[in-house]
Amino acid sequence: xxxxxxxxxxxxxxxxxxxxxxxxxxxxxxxxxxxxxxxxxxxxxxxxxxxxxxxxxxxxxxxxxxxxx
Numbered sequence: 043x044x045x046x047x048x049x050x051x052x053x054x055x056x057x058x059x060x061x062x063x064x065x066x067x068x069x070x071x072x073x074x075x076x077x078x079x080x081x082x083x084x085x086x087x088x089x090x091x092x093x094x095x096x097x098x099x100x101x102x103x104x105x106x107x108x109x110x111x
Contacts, residue, residue: 093099
């Protein structure tokens, strides 16, 4: 096993960080919705948030059942 020290180690770490950043950017691009939400989506999210805050939110099992899973 070769031990890397000094400038070589810093360069290796820097290159690894660059690769990780590129991969994270790709993941972010794949996950983040690029278009603005429609008004009905905003209203649904607002209503869901109100239900959650009031304790009236559905549990996950009910949601899945409603979606047919």
